[in-house]
Amino acid sequence: xxxxxxxxxxxxxxxxxxxxxxxxxxxxxxxxxxxxxxxxxxxxxxxxxxxxxxxxxxxxxxxxxxxxxxxxxxxxxxxxxxxxxxxxxxxxxxxxxxxxxxxxxxxxxxxxxxxxxxxxxxxxxxxxxxxxxxxxxxxxxxxxxxxxxxxxxxxxxxxxxxxxxxxxxxxxxxxxxxxxxxxxxxxxxxxxxxxxxxxxxxxxxxxxxxxxxxxxxxxxxxxxxxxxxxxxxxxxxxxxxxxxxxxxxxxxxxxxxxxxxxxxxxxxxxxxxxxxxxxxxxxxxxxxxxxxxxxxxxxxxxxxxxxxxxxxxxxxxxxxxxxxxxxxxxxxxxxxxxxxxxxxxxxxxxxxxxxxxxxxxxxxxxxxxxxxxxxxxxxxxxxxxxxxxxxxxxxxxxxxxxxxxxxxxxxxxxxxxxxxxxxxxxxxxxxxxxxxxxxxxxxxxxxxxxxxxxxxxxxxxxxxxxxxxxxxxxxxxxxxxxxxxxxxxxxx
Amino acid sequence: xxxxxxxxxxxxxxxxxxxxxxxxxxxxxxxxxxxxxxxxxxxxxxxxxxxxxxxxxxxxxxxxxxxxxxxxxxxxxxxxxxxxxxxxxxxxxxxxxxxxxxxxxxxxxxxxxxxxxxxxxxxxxxxxxxxxxxxxxxxxxxxxxxxxxxxxxxxxxxxxxxxxxxxxxxxxxxxxxxxxxxxxxxxxxxxxxxxxxxxxxxxxxxxxxxxxxxxxxxxxxxxxxxxxxxx
Numbered sequence: 126x127x128x129x130x131x132x133x134x135x136x137x138x139x140x141x142x143x144x145x146x147x148x149x150x151x152x153x154x155x156x157x158x159x160x161x162x163x164x165x166x167x168x169x170x171x172x173x174x175x176x177x178x179x180x181x182x183x184x185x186x187x188x189x190x191x192x193x194x195x196x197x198x199x200x201x202x203x204x205x206x207x208x209x210x211x212x213x214x215x216x217x218x219x220x221x222x223x224x225x226x227x228x229x230x231x232x233x234x235x236x237x238x239x240x241x242x243x244x245x246x247x248x249x250x251x252x253x254x255x256x257x258x259x260x261x262x263x264x265x266x267x268x269x270x271x272x273x274x275x276x277x278x279x280x281x282x283x284x285x286x287x288x289x290x291x292x293x294x295x296x297x298x299x300x301x302x303x304x305x306x307x308x309x310x311x312x313x314x315x316x317x318x319x320x321x322x323x324x325x326x327x328x329x330x331x332x333x334x335x336x337x338x339x340x341x342x343x344x345x346x347x348x349x350x351x352x353x354x355x356x357x358x359x360x361x362x363x364x365x366x367x368x369x370x371x372x373x374x375x376x377x378x379x380x381x382x383x384x385x386x387x388x389x390x391x392x393x394x395x396x397x398x399x400x401x402x403x404x405x406x407x408x409x410x411x412x413x414x415x416x417x418x419x420x421x422x423x424x425x426x427x428x429x430x431x432x433x434x435x436x437x438x439x440x441x442x443x444x445x446x447x448x449x450x451x452x453x454x455x456x457x458x459x460x461x462x463x464x465x466x467x468x469x470x471x472x473x474x475x476x477x478x479x480x481x482x483x484x485x486x487x488x489x490x491x492x493x494x495x496x497x498x499x500x501x502x503x504x505x506x507x508x509x510x511x512x513x514x515x516x517x518x519x520x521x522x523x524x525x526x527x528x529x530x531x532x533x534x535x536x537x538x539x540x541x542x543x544x545x546x547x548x549x550x551x552x553x554x555x556x557x558x559x560x561x562x563x564x565x566x567x568x569x570x571x572x573x574x575x576x577x578x579x580x581x582x583x584x585x586x587x588x589x590x591x592x593x594x595x596x597x598x599x600x601x602x603x604x605x606x607x608x609x610x611x612x613x614x615x616x617x
Numbered sequence: 618x619x620x621x622x623x624x625x626x627x628x629x630x631x632x633x634x635x636x637x638x639x640x641x642x643x644x645x646x647x648x649x650x651x652x653x654x655x656x657x658x659x660x661x662x663x664x665x666x667x668x669x670x671x672x673x674x675x676x677x678x679x680x681x682x683x684x685x686x687x688x689x690x691x692x693x694x695x696x697x698x699x700x701x702x703x704x705x706x707x708x709x710x711x712x713x714x715x716x717x718x719x720x721x722x723x724x725x726x727x728x729x730x731x732x733x734x735x736x737x738x739x740x741x742x743x744x745x746x747x748x749x750x751x752x753x754x755x756x757x758x759x760x761x762x763x764x765x766x767x768x769x770x771x772x773x774x775x776x777x778x779x780x781x782x783x784x785x786x787x788x789x790x791x792x793x794x795x796x797x798x799x800x801x802x803x804x805x806x807x808x809x810x811x812x813x814x815x816x817x818x819x820x821x822x823x824x825x826x827x828x829x830x831x832x833x834x835x836x837x838x839x840x841x842x843x844x845x846x847x848x
Binding site: 445449469471472473474476477479480481483484497499501505509510511514 | 708816819822823831832836837839840
């Protein structure tokens, strides 16, 4: 019977009295009229339990009338033969009202308790879901789902976005008109509830609540319940609690995101410091040699022997080349990281690529040779020639640097159908297994005895370029000693 | 004085004083008469006034785009232009070459390389008609007889391969961009199909180069085009 409203409870209470009267009529031959009072009392108690206090009072009053009319002699008249029935009437009425009010109070209390339990439960569900929501979309989803379920309502949520509001969650089949947007903005700006059940825009079917946390209004929550009529004050309070919870969750995710960004920023700053240290070292070292060599040539050029002059010049020349390569690497790295490298992909010949790489590395090869094994008939590969040449040069440069002068270096290529595979193998010491991945990290350098160390950028750049081509690059130790770098590019 | 006026005139266009000084030093006064310009407008003015035999042009000028300078010079002059440009700007180099520049050098460059390019450009501009026979190492191309030999052995080329080689020979030592070659040999319709050029270069190399992985004659200019090496 819960949920019955208005006139129907009174009709039900009349029905109970009629039922009592019929029962009394049925058992009249067997009992004393005074005992029928019990039947009417029963009707009053039932009314109190199921319908509430007022229907119970009505039942008591009607019960007295019906009892008088139908059963107290003279029957079918309100007049009474025996005044002692007056006591019975008054007793029936008073007992009915007292029992009715007692029972109704108990009923109301238990109803309130039940309602509170439902509220607590729905609040609990909402809080639980909001707590585990890790990001904004999850918060909005949890809020929408819970409100829909526990309030049987259609929900819309806006949050602040720049200067305005952005709709971030809306129930299915819910159509929002300009009017709703307008009220939402109003509620957001005035930081007050609006719509159904409030003083502003009360003709709207929706109830609007600002989502406020600390000093900020974060957004607006709007909901429309399945049935008409303004929400009770209790529901309003519940809604406010819901809105508060949602606002707190939004604020929390905000703060977490900010904290994460701060952390990322800090990590980046640390990395940048390390990078700056490394760069300044790598830039300075050749500069020191160059200015040292040139300085001594300037100051004591005359007194130096021909050989010494030549050594100084060669040093300055070589170091200038190294500096140039380092700056080039640095620029490549920066452009790769900034995503500013635009691949100029064209169908290119692998042999041509290898030729360009060999030509570029030749000045640094000295007496060493590179064994090239490229089969005829390789397909053209879509690639940026300049960048891929850079990849091969960097890998070959490492092979030259880290292997002994008498060890051979092999560059081979083959077509695996869907992929083109290029391998550069040396007979150097290889790389500790644990570091095979790390050699592609920025500024990772293999510890080497004397000054052959590179910039720690070469392979990182290779990885960036190869991956930009949709390929993979990896390194592995050869079973018979040395390192093999494998580059695979899509052959399409 | 008389011998001085006979020296080739070089116009150096660069806004960096250090580079100006460097070029002025290496382009010895015994060999060249060097003129300087610090920006595009004075470069155009100097080209008209000095009538240089060769222009060394930095693409990064303070007042106007270097490619634009080339275009304006080309409106009335065919003076050889060598572009000086930093690395990683292949697009700029191609634009400069397509606008009419004859060659380019990537900064930083060696003096030997610079002198070689200058001399090659001067030689090309002085030469009325190309030599009918081109020889480098073991390769010999006789344009009159349409005969190509490697170490005395005649090589059979397809007509396209021969046209390609002939184009490179005629412009010996000069960079030809992919676009210029495609347009000349296959026509403008093939500008977007560079793979036909790649395939033909690859085949040509296989026929004339000893080791196609280490080409000695046809040099790839990364991201720009090809160049036939001069003896």
